[in-house]
Amino acid sequence: MITNLSVENYALIDKLSVTFTEGFTTITGETGAGKSIILGALGLVLGNRADLNSLKNQQEKCIIEATFFIKNYNLSIFFEENDLDYDDYTIIRREILSTAKSRAFINDTPVNLSVLQELGNYLLDIHSQHQTQELQQENMQFEIVDAVGQNASLLQQYNSLYTQYKQLQKSILGKKNELENIRKEQEYNTYLLEELTNAKLKPDEQEELELSLEKLSNIELIKENLAKVIAISNDDAIGVTNSLNEIKYSLQKISSFDKLYQSLLDRVLSIVIEFDDILKEVEAVTEKIVDNPDELERVSQKLQTIYSLQKKHQVQTITALLSIQSDLERKVVSVTTLEEEIQNDTQLLAQLQLQLDEISLQLRANRTQAANLLTTELVTILAPLGMPNAKFTINIIPQEQFLSNGKDTIEFLFSANKGSSFGLLKKVASGGEMSRIMLAVKYILSRYTHLPTIIFDEIDTGVSGEIAHKMGEIMQQMSRNMQVISITHLPQIAAKGNSHYKVYKEDLEQHTHTRIILLNNEDRVVEVAKMLSGEKISSAALEHAKELLN
Known part of the structure; x- marks a missing residue:
């Protein structure tokens, strides 16, 4: 409170x-x-x-x-x-x-x-x-009948199942639409997948292939420059090898005179050894280099395939192509998967329908009983409220489809006078009658809520x-x-x-x-008297006010 x-x-x-x-x-x-x-x-x-x-x-x-x-x-x-x-x-x-x-x-x-x-x-x-005015609306009429019928627990169960039912219906419809679209695209998706699969793509191979292509395309240039390195190194007149040896011999002659000269000699000896190793490796590499037009063609074609696929799918990396390939694999095989999912979901939907039907029938039985009780109580309460001939008929009307609160619609029919026919409450009840009916409804509900x-x-x-x-x-x-x-x-x-x-x-x-x-008590007498007679309070109004208060 x-x-x-x-x-x-x-x-x-x-x-x-x-x-x-x-x-x-x-x-x-x-x-x-x-x-x-x-x-x-x-x-x-x-x-x-x-x-x-x-x-x-x-x-x-x-x-x-x-x-x-x-x-x-x-x-x-x-x-x-x-x-x-x-x-x-x-x-x-x-x-x-x-x-x-x-x-x-x-x-x-x-x-x-x-x-x-x-x-x-x-x-x-x-x-x-x-x-x-809301009393004239179906949702409030259901609230009243369900309160009298003590349907709160059943409605909670129904609402939980109904939510699952609607979500599952939506999911099945979505999967059916997806299945239809996939079937339309199936042939084209299969072609795209085969094209990507046949390419046998590897995540990092594009960079390796591009480097390999660069090397194979410039094999003559590589051989020419390696040969030049060997020639310059071994030239009898100005070769690097002879020059380093001359430097080495000169420093050997004076190395014993000072530690600085010995240090310089040691460093030159290291250079001589390192350069000799480099020259041997260059000679070895040169001997192994041969023209390989077949490998050049293979690398060139593989790269062309990759570039073509990237252009077709509007991507720039092999990783993106592999992602597309994975997605296509899912789409191609998802027909069977989706069909199985739809079948399983449909079976689950049927189970939910059975449960909802069972609860709906119980709700309807409770509502029918509550409607009869409610009409009797309303008539009894309204009689002393100046509506002695008021009559109600509350129809619980079965429906085929599931609704948010069961499988029923409701009609509140009302007749205020003897001999008058029943009509929908919202059409035949006056404002004053609606106020009294609402009070009667609230009075009844106060016992159930x-x-x-x-x-x-x-x-x-x-x-x-x-x-x-x-x-x-x-x-x-x-x-x-x-x-x-x-x-x-x-x-x-x-x-x-x-x-x-x-x-x-x-x-x-x-x-x-x-x-x-x-x-206080005295003020209440005056206030009620004013309500009876206006600002000019008569003695009769005061007496009447006291009677009402007592």
Whole structure:
């Protein structure tokens, strides 16, 4: 249940705090006093979108904070799943900044609006005239029937299987489309794969082949220059070998005179040995070099094949070609694989269909039973609410295909008067009738659901007198099991609250402010009397107010 609501800088509210108690609370006030503003603030706590225009002073931030006592509502798992600190007294805070940005907190932990909205669904049900219109929609009609039929567990099972079923259907369709496309491309893919496979590509061979081609294409140049190296080295007149030997002999003659000359000699001897080794290797290499036109042709053709394949597939490396080859191998062999996968998925889909059918039948049986119970209870509750001849027929209509909540559609048929034929609720019920029907529905649901708090926003629109008195009694009965808050214009309902708040406007320093106060017994008499007779309170109105309050 909600225990406290504080609001700062919101609409006409500069600062406001309300403490709520168990049982039945009524809120009254003149039209335009700001009752809807309080509901708007609560809506922000439940995760509604924020609007910069809702700030009273747009230079300052708006803060709305609500405290809920949640000890008895088994919400610890929700807090664990969302990594939130649990507290029996949980505080939800919304902040709207002057920059139009909004922030939300649960027990001082920042959260996004989806988490706030999910938690709000467990804490508070705000009934508005808009929600009365929702009663005409099929999804809400199912919610009502399923709540009475206690189908929550079955629906959870169904939804889990239905999600798998739809995903599997989508997967099968995707695989069938892929299979069809692969079959169309199969011949061409096979040709491309054979072309790449026959090329016998290796990851690093392109660079090796290009080097080999360069070498084979310049074999005469290589031989010519190696021969020149040998010739220059061995020339009798100016050969490198003879010159090094001459240098060696000269240094040998003076090496004994100084360590420096000996060092120079040692270095020259090293050069002589190294150069002699180089010359022998050049001679050996030269002897092995022979023209090989066949190898040149082979390398040239292999490279041409690689270049051609790279151009065809618009890539620049053999690695990319091998990746394409691997992909083509998968496509070529995937026909059989896909056919097997589709067959297995289809068998699994059939199993899911059997399970969904079984649950759907159980849902339908529960709904049919609940529909009969619901029509009886609605008629009983509505009779004292000025609708003694109201009749309902709730049809659960089987469907062939699986829907999001079973294999049924639903019809709420309604007749308000004797002798009148049944018609769809959304077409034949008036606004006043819809309000009373919604109250009856909420009363029934309060016995089957575990929502801690419900707020009625002028659900009494279009009724008065004894009917209003009966509506107040119904809200009183509901408040025995849950916290009920009613925003009302009717004295008969206002008088039945365990607590009574008044919302009013006050003009201070050229500004209008919305205020809310808890009325004591004497103030309640005056407020109810005003609701009965207007600003000029008669003694009869005061007496009538006292009777209502007693």
